[in-house]
Structure formats: C-alpha cells, structure tokens
Amino acid sequence: MKRNPLTLVIAGFLLIVFIALLFFGQVRQSTVVVVTTFGKATRTIDQPGWYAKLPWPIQQSYVFDQRVQNFEDDKFDQSLTADNYNLLSMVYVGWKINNATNFFPKFANGSIAEAEKQLKPLLRSAKNSVVGGHPLADFVSTDEKQLKFGTIEQEILKRVQDQVNQKNWGIEIEFLGIKKLGFPDSVTQAVFKRMTSERAVLSSATQAEGESEASKIRTAADSKSTEIVNSASAAATHIKAEGQAEAAKSFAVFEENPQLANFLLSLDAMELALKDRTTLIFDQHSEPFNLFQGYSTNLLNPVKK
Numbered sequence: 001m002k003r004n005p006l007t008l009v010i011a012g013f014l015l016i017v018f019i020a021l022l023f024f025g026q027v028r029q030s031t032v033v034v035v036t037t038f039g040k041a042t043r044t045i046d047q048p049g050w051y052a053k054l055p056w057p058i059q060q061s062y063v064f065d066q067r068v069q070n071f072e073d074d075k076f077d078q079s080l081t082a083d084n085y086n087l088l089s090m091v092y093v094g095w096k097i098n099n100a101t102n103f104f105p106k107f108a109n110g111s112i113a114e115a116e117k118q119l120k121p122l123l124r125s126a127k128n129s130v131v132g133g134h135p136l137a138d139f140v141s142t143d144e145k146q147l148k149f150g151t152i153e154q155e156i157l158k159r160v161q162d163q164v165n166q167k168n169w170g171i172e173i174e175f176l177g178i179k180k181l182g183f184p185d186s187v188t189q190a191v192f193k194r195m196t197s198e199r200a201v202l203s204s205a206t207q208a209e210g211e212s213e214a215s216k217i218r219t220a221a222d223s224k225s226t227e228i229v230n231s232a233s234a235a236a237t238h239i240k241a242e243g244q245a246e247a248a249k250s251f252a253v254f255e256e257n258p259q260l261a262n263f264l265l266s267l268d269a270m271e272l273a274l275k276d277r278t279t280l281i282f283d284q285h286s287e288p289f290n291l292f293q294g295y296s297t298n299l300l301n302p303v304k305k
Contacts (some may be wrong), residue, residue: 022055027063032100034062034110044101064103064110068094068174071116076182077124079131085190087131087139088182091156093123094174102170115171119160123176126159139181142198153177266291 027033027045035043035051037059045051046066053059072092081087097103100110107114130152131139138148157176164171254261270291282289 023052025051025053025061027051030065030067031063032066032097034064034100034104036060036062041101041104046100062104062110064097064100065112066097068096069112069116070094071119072179073120073123076180077127078184079128081131081136081139082133083135085136086184086186087136088184089127089131089178090180091123091127091153091176092179093119093160093176095119095171096174097170098172099170102168104170106167106169115169118169119164119171122160122163123156126156126163129159130155140195142195142202149178 025033025035027048027050029048032044032046033051034041035045035053037054038057039060042059053061070092073090076088076090079087079089095115103115104110107118133155134148134152137146138152141147153176157173160176161173164173284290284293
C-alpha cells in the first residue's frame with residue numbers, strides 16, 4: 001500500500017504538536033499557572049511565556065485568572081445598628097488571587113465560583129459586625145457631614161481581609177463598597193419622622209439666622225442714615241450761619257446808605273419781573289417803576305374831560 005507523502009508530513013506535524021503540548025505550556029499576561037507533580041503543587045509561574053513540564057500524569061498545569069473578580073450581594077441582609085434600628089444593606093466586592101499556590105487547593109482546584117461562595121459568609125459576618133458599631137445617622141442623615149460611608153466601607157474591608165489572611169486563602173480584597181441601603185417597613189416610618197423633625201430644626205435654625213442677619217443690616221442702615229442726616233444738618237447750619245453773617249455785612253452797608261439799598265433792591269425786583277418777555281402796565285410814581293421816570297416809555301396821556 002502506497003502512502004501519500006503529504007499525509008505523512010501532516011501526521012508528523014500533528015505528532016510534534018501533540019508532544020509539544022505534553023512537554024510545554026503557555027502563560028498569558030493575565031493568568032498564573034500552578035504546576036503539580038503527582039497532585040502536589042510544586043511550581044507557580046506568573047511571568048507570561050512558554051514553560052517546560054513533564055507530561056500527565058506526572059505533572060499537571062492549572063491556569064488561574066489574575067484579574068480582579070467582582071461580585072455583590074444578591075439580596076438584602078438585615079443588621080441592627082448601634083442605636084437599635086434595623087438596617088438592610090447590600091455590598092459589592094472586588095478581589096483577586098495573590099497567591100495561586102495557596103488558592104489552588106482551597107477551592108476545588110481553584111474554582112472562582114467556590115471561592116466567592118465561601119467569601120459571602122465572611123462578608124456577611126463582617127458587614128453585620130461593622131453596622132452594629134455605628135448609629136443610624138452614620139448611614140442616613142440630612143447632614144452630609146454626619147455620613148460615614150467611607151469609614152464604614154474601610155472597616156468592613158479590613159475585617160474581611162483579616163479573616164481571609166487568617167484562613168490563608170491566597171486572596172486579596174481590592175475594594176469594597178456599599179451598593180444599596182434599605183429599611184424594613186416598620187422602621188421606614190420612624191426614619192421619615194426623624195428626618196422630618198431634623199429638617200424642621202434645620203429650617204428653624206436657618207430662619208433664625210436669616211432674621212438675625214436682617215436685624216444687623218437694618219441696625220447698620222439706621223446708624224448710617226442717622227450719621228448722614230446729622231452730617232447734612234450740621235452742614236446746613238454752617239451754611240446758614242455763613243449766609244446770615246454775609247447778610248449782616250450787607251445790612252450794615254445798607255444802613256450807611258439807605259438810598260443805595262433801595263436802588264439795589266429795586267433793580268433786583270425789576271430783574272425778577274422782566275426776566276421773560278413781559279408787557280408792563282404800571283404806575284410810574286410807585287417803586288420800583290419810578291426808575292423809568294425821565295426815560296422814553298409808552299406813557300399814556302391823561303384823559304381829558
């Protein structure tokens with residue numbers, strides 16, 4: 001029977017690939033490999049590239065994802081706060097494998113699902129313990145400064161990480177946060193009542209502060225107004241005194257020359273009367289119109305009887 005050379009080449013290539021897979025393995029950038037010898041972990045390879053190994057059943061490779069794994073509570077857990085309020089909470093967690101050699105034998109040959117299954121009771125225990133150490137105002141308050149979400153999350157994370165370290169699971173908790181809070185129906189009404197009372201107190205304090213500021217502004221305005229009026233009154237008195245002094249000087253001059261005074265007063269009266277286009281009908285013998293005597297005017301002749 002004559003064999004096709006191409007078939008022989010392909011068969012030889014596949015045989016080489018098969019043998020290579022038995023003696024070599026690959027580590028990707030985001031993975032870590034644990035190599036076991038007769039079922040016992042003997043090597044951990046975390047640098048990307050190819051590595052040599054003995055074929056099964058002598059050695060076997062287990063590949064683990066080194067990236068951060070996320071999971072969260074699938075339901076509310078009820079906890080009692082320090083001031084005896086029932087609080088419902090849900091959290092989310094990010095974790096990753098930091099020691100594959102320790103992680104591998106703990107969770108059914110490194111099962112991520114099994115690891116998260118065992119993390120949940122630790123997380124629940126730590127969460128209940130931390131919630132019990134804080135009053136409700138640390139979780140729910142109208143004053144943002146009273147909220148302590150960051151502190152509470154760090155406390156839960158630390159407790160979980162401490163327990164994971166004690167169990168030597170080869171896991172590191174990267175982050176933890178509170179996803180959702182809630183209250184049982186029996187507590188909700190009490191919380192709303194307390195929040196309403198807090199807002200009423202805050203509203204009263206704000207109103208009192210506003211009225212105090214308004215009173216200060218009115219007092220300052222009244223003080224400034226009084227200062228301005230007093231200053232204007234003083235200025236008016238000063239001007240009046242100066243006018244009276246000047247008038248006294250003029251009166252002294254007029255007393256020395258009464259005719260000059262009458263003449264000047266008559267001129268002022270005429271200037272005032274004739275400042276616009278005016279037709280005058282007057283008696284030339286009465287002051288100040290006697291000034292026109294001796295000048296050309298439209299003097300009417302007496303009516304002859």
